Structure formats: C-alpha cells, structure tokens
Amino acid sequence: MSKSFFVDTTICTACRGCQVACKQWHDLPAEETTNRGTYENPADLSFITYKVVRMREQVIDGKLNWLFFPEQCRHCIEAPCLETAGDPGAIFRDDKTGAIIFTANTKRLNAAAIIEACPYNVPRKAADGTLAKCDMCLDRVENGLPPACVQTCPTGAMTFGDRDEIVAIAKKRLGEVKKKNPKAMLIDEDTVSVIYLVAYEPKLYCKNAMASNADFSITRQMALKRMIRPLTNITSRLL
Ligand code: SF4
Ligand code: SF4
Ligand code: SF4
Numbered sequence: 001m002s003k004s005f006f007v008d009t010t011i012c013t014a015c016r017g018c019q020v021a022c023k024q025w026h027d028l029p030a031e032e033t034t035n036r037g038t039y040e041n042p043a044d045l046s047f048i049t050y051k052v053v054r055m056r057e058q059v060i061d062g063k064l065n066w067l068f069f070p071e072q073c074r075h076c077i078e079a080p081c082l083e084t085a086g087d088p089g090a091i092f093r094d095d096k097t098g099a100i101i102f103t104a105n106t107k108r109l110n111a112a113a114i115i116e117a118c119p120y121n122v123p124r125k126a127a128d129g130t131l132a133k134c135d136m137c138l139d140r141v142e143n144g145l146p147p148a149c150v151q152t153c154p155t156g157a158m159t160f161g162d163r164d165e166i167v168a169i170a171k172k173r174l175g176e177v178k179k180k181n182p183k184a185m186l187i188d189e190d191t192v193s194v195i196y197l198v199a200y201e202p203k204l205y206c207k208n209a210m211a212s213n214a215d216f217s218i219t220r221q222m223a224l225k226r227m228i229r230p231l232t233n234i235t236s237r238l239l
Helices: 017-026 080-085 104-108 111-117 148-152 163-180 220-228 231-238
Strands: 003-008 052-060 063-071 091-093 100-102 158-162 185-187 194-198
Touching: 003 163, 017 052, 017 148, 063 194, 080 091, 080 100, 080 111, 148 158, 158 163, 163 185, 163 194
Parallel strands: 003 194
Antiparallel strands: 003 158, 052 063, 091 100, 185 194
16 A cells, blocks of 8 residues: 655644655755745755745735745655656656655666656756755655654644545545635645645645646656557556
C-alpha cells in the first residue's frame, strides 16, 4: 500500500517546526537570509531547504486572514519529473511507498527540463546541476517511523499513513471544515500523495499550491514518453 500525507492547513500555526525537523533529519545547513518584512523565512525552497512554510496576509470577505501553507514535494502519483527524466538511476519511484526519489545522478539530467516539468515548482538545483527536494524521509518510513516533519508537528496539522486511510481522513475533515468555510477543498487529491486541505482558494496560499494554478503544460518529451509507454506499465499501476 502506498503512503500519503494529509496536511490540514486550517490548524497549521506556522510554527515552522516541520521546516526545522526536515533540516535536522537531513543534516542540512541553515540559509543566510535577510529581513524581508515577513516571518516567512527562508524566502523559498532550495537545494538545502526541502520544506518552507508559506505565509500570506489576505483580505477575505472584508476580514484580514493569515494563511499558512507548509510547502514540499507532492510525490505525484504520475510524477512529471520522473517521466521527463526517463532515467531511473536519477529519479525513481519507490514502489512500496510511492515516494519520488532524486539521487546524486540527477546531475546528469537536463535540470531545466525537470524543473519546468514540475507542476508545483519544487525541484531545486545545486551549482553543479544536481537536483534535490523532499524525499518523504524514506529512510525513516522504511523503518516504521513517520516523516520527521509529521512527527514534530505540534498541532497535528500533518498526518501520514496508508493512502486509503489518509484519503478517508482528508475527506472526513473536509466535510467538517466546509460547514464553516463552504469554499474549503482538497488540492489535487487524486493525483498527489501530499493532500492539502485549504479553507479558501488555493491561489491565496501560494502561487503553486495547485497544479492548475501553475504555468504547467505537458512537455513535448513527456508527451512522447506517455504515448510510447507500454500498456503493461499502465495496467500494473491500476492493480
Ligand atoms: Fe504548521 Fe505543523 Fe509545520 Fe508547525 S509543524 S508549521 S503547525 S505544519
Ligand atoms: Fe522534509 Fe521528510 Fe517532511 Fe519531506 S517528508 S518535507 S524530507 S521532513
Ligand atoms: Fe516531481 Fe514536482 Fe511531483 Fe515532486 S511535485 S513528484 S518534484 S513533479
């Protein structure tokens, strides 16, 4: 059974504990930052930052709201980055969990094409061309532990587990939140393994919250790969 995350942004307090836990577990250094007049820090994802909590001040129905969105790779079920790469030594899908993993061999890929293929603008490049992003804490998950960000979240905004259970939890919670916020929705829940619940329009949270909000169009390379993909691959994914 593949794994999924449920991220309930309605109870995220933007404490950024998940950001710190991600850095600690992966032994990644802090970034040098400047005061940009926002608590959102660092300014973006990077080769050494796999998770960033977005913070947006939005006036909704005449009321000021502070919206939070802990952003990371969505581990897409049919991942455009993986299909564009076409190089399992560089980007592969872990069959057990569904995690999309970038290796050091991403250095030999066309980084610009991979970045362009991602509908959520997630992969980031090092100076030598190697790409990096969230790895679902696969080493923890394989050993029966939750991802570091999930384990550290003090409000329970993040849940991780078998996909069926996570989808059920997400749908149940959506029903509850909709009573107060009729525009609440799950973002791209059928196509990603990181399912976000938002109370308002996704674009209010951050530019790439939802795939359809991004300037995403299937690349020519991906289209060709899809056309020639053997039927057996498609059927095995449906089983
Ligand atoms: Fe939000 Fe939980 Fe991350 Fe804190 S740790 S920013 S509450 S998701
Ligand atoms: Fe970071 Fe692991 Fe959470 Fe991904 S799953 S954002 S790698 S802590
Ligand atoms: Fe790949 Fe982007 Fe999907 Fe992550 S969100 S699996 S980087 S296409």
